[in-house]
Amino acid sequence: MRVFGNGWAKRSGARRSGGQTHLNTTFLASAIVLITGIFWGVYWLPVRAIADMGLDGAWGTAAITLAAMLFLLPFVLAGKTSFRDANRIGIASIALGGAAFALYSIGFLYGKVALVVLLWFFSPVWSVLIAKYLLGWQVPRLRLVAIAVGLVGLFIMLGGDGGLPVPGNLGEWMAFAGGLIWAFATAGMRLKSDLPPVPAAFIFALGAAVMSLAFAPFLEPLPSLVRGDLPWMMGQVVLTGGLWWGVSIAALMWATVRLDPARVGILLMTEVIFGAVTAAIFAGESLSSNEMIGGALVILCGLLEVWPTRDTVQKHG
Numbered sequence: 001m002r003v004f005g006n007g008w009a010k011r012s013g014a015r016r017s018g019g020q021t022h023l024n025t026t027f028l029a030s031a032i033v034l035i036t037g038i039f040w041g042v043y044w045l046p047v048r049a050i051a052d053m054g055l056d057g058a059w060g061t062a063a064i065t066l067a068a069m070l071f072l073l074p075f076v077l078a079g080k081t082s083f084r085d086a087n088r089i090g091i092a093s094i095a096l097g098g099a100a101f102a103l104y105s106i107g108f109l110y111g112k113v114a115l116v117v118l119l120w121f122f123s124p125v126w127s128v129l130i131a132k133y134l135l136g137w138q139v140p141r142l143r144l145v146a147i148a149v150g151l152v153g154l155f156i157m158l159g160g161d162g163g164l165p166v167p168g169n170l171g172e173w174m175a176f177a178g179g180l181i182w183a184f185a186t187a188g189m190r191l192k193s194d195l196p197p198v199p200a201a202f203i204f205a206l207g208a209a210v211m212s213l214a215f216a217p218f219l220e221p222l223p224s225l226v227r228g229d230l231p232w233m234m235g236q237v238v239l240t241g242g243l244w245w246g247v248s249i250a251a252l253m254w255a256t257v258r259l260d261p262a263r264v265g266i267l268l269m270t271e272v273i274f275g276a277v278t279a280a281i282f283a284g285e286s287l288s289s290n291e292m293i294g295g296a297l298v299i300l301c302g303l304l305e306v307w308p309t310r311d312t313v314q315k316h317g
Contacts, residue, residue: 025258026258026259028255029254029255029256029258029259030255030259030263030267032251032252032254032255033252033255033256033259033263033264033267033268034267034270036248036251036252036255036268037267037268037269037270037271037274038270038271038274039243039244039248040244040248040271040275041117041270041271041272041273041274041275041278042274042275042278043105043108043240043244044108044113044116044275044278044279045278045282046064046236046239046240046244047060047061047064047105047108047109047240048108048109048283049236050063050064050233050236050237050240051109053225053229053232053233053236054223054224054225054229054233055223055225055233055237056109056220056223057106057109057215057216057219057220058102058106058212058213058215058216058219058220059212059216059220059222059223060109060237061102061105061106061208061212062209062212062213062216063237063241064105064237064240064241064244064245065098065102065205065206065208065209065212065241065245066205066209066241067237067238067240067241067242067245068201068205068241068242068244068245068246068249069202069205069206069209069241070241071238071241071242071246072198072201072202072205072246072250073202075198075202076198076199076202079196079198079199082195082196082199083195083199085194086194086195086199087192087193087194089188089191089192090188090189090191090192090193090194090195091193091195091203092188093184093185093186093187093188093189093192093193094185094189094193094195094200094203094204094207095203095204095206095207095210096181096184096185096188096207097181097182097185097186097189097204097207098203098204098205098206098207098208098209098211099181099185099207099208099210099211100178100179100181100182100185101178101182101204101208102178102207102208102209102211102212102215103174103175103177103178103181103211104116104120104174104175104178104179104182105208105212106171106174106212106215106219107120107170107171107172107173107174107175107178108171109171110169110170110171110172110174111167111168111169111170111171111172111174111175112171112172112279112285112287113275113276113278113279113283113285114272114275114276114279114280114285114287114291114295115157115171115172115175115287115291115295116171116172116174116175116275117175117271117272117275117276118157118272118294118295118298118299119167119172119175119176119179119298120175120178120179120182121179121269121271121272121298121299121302122150122153122154122176122179122298122301123179123180123182123183123186124146124150124183124265124301124302124305124306125146125147125150125151125154125301125305126179126180126182126183126184127183127186127187127305128143128144128146128147128305129147129183130183130184130187131143131187134187135187142304142307143304143305145304146301146302146304146305147301149297149300149301149304150297150298150301150302152294152297153293153294153295153296153297153298153300153301154294154298155294156290156293156294156297157290157291157293157294157295157297157298158172158294197250197251197253197254198250200249200250200253201245201246201249201250201253204245204249205241205245205246205249208245264306265302265303265305265306266303266306269299269302269303272295272299276295
């Protein structure tokens with residue numbers, strides 16, 4: 001009896017320990033996603049500050065992402081074997097995701113912050129369409145409702161004043177196109193990516209840097225920097241690249257695979273809230289009633305897209 005009792009106690013303790021570890025991991029991953037959403041909600045602040053210092057247009061995002069690559073390079077070289085066995089389509093998908101994020105980053109300089117963020121969050125509509133018509137997946141009815149809600153929100157947000165329901169400036173077009181590209185990239189990442197978080201963040205920044213440098217000459221002339229402002233500007237660039245594109249992207253990639261997609265999607269909605277609030281406070285940007293109603297429907301579309309359905313519950317069960 002004593003042996004059985006001790007053995008049961010050990011097994012019971014191991015189960016409790018494993019359950020507690022899982023809870024701690026889930027809590028940490030949830031906190032990382034929540035903080036990342038808040039973090040990216042205020043990302044427009046350093047982007048515009050760097051532009052004001054002389055790195056305008058895509059030049060600023062190019063400098064930020066190159067700095068992120070330099071920040072991540074020592075960690076990547078330490079585990080360079082990760083690339084040798086990695087799926088090539090997965091690597092290309094990560095780079096494409098970075099390119100999409102570059103458009104999002106550049107868009108903050110040419111459009112209202114809240115609208116740029118909301119148009120980026122329209123990407124769930126593209127994700128559902130890709131899943132249904134390109135990948136041939138069965139799409140639950142709730143996802144189709146999400147598409148309808150998103151499209152209605154988009155029409156109200158962009159065409160509520162009687163004009164055509166299309167993006168109104170370069171920043172909005174960049175966010176809209178970036179969201180579409182992001183939907184294709186996430187499909188590839190979900191199916192093929194097997195890179196660890198840090199190498200993935202490096203490839204992500206690489207894709208963003210290439211996209212930024214491709215756009216930079218067409219948006220703004222080559223910057224002429226004031227020597228006295230250079231140290232402060234470079235400090236801003238390195239800090240923004242290291243924190244946003246290095247640490248936060250790697251941490252997010254670590255966290256998302258440990259959480260249900262619904263929880264990730266909901267927690268990341270903090271980006272919309274903090275983007276809109278900080279833009280109103282620090283940039284004096286306000287939304288019209290049509291933009292707020294349409295934006296609320298776009299957010300609802302995102303929530304419906306990640307909401308668990310009976311099929312996903314059964315699959316996880």
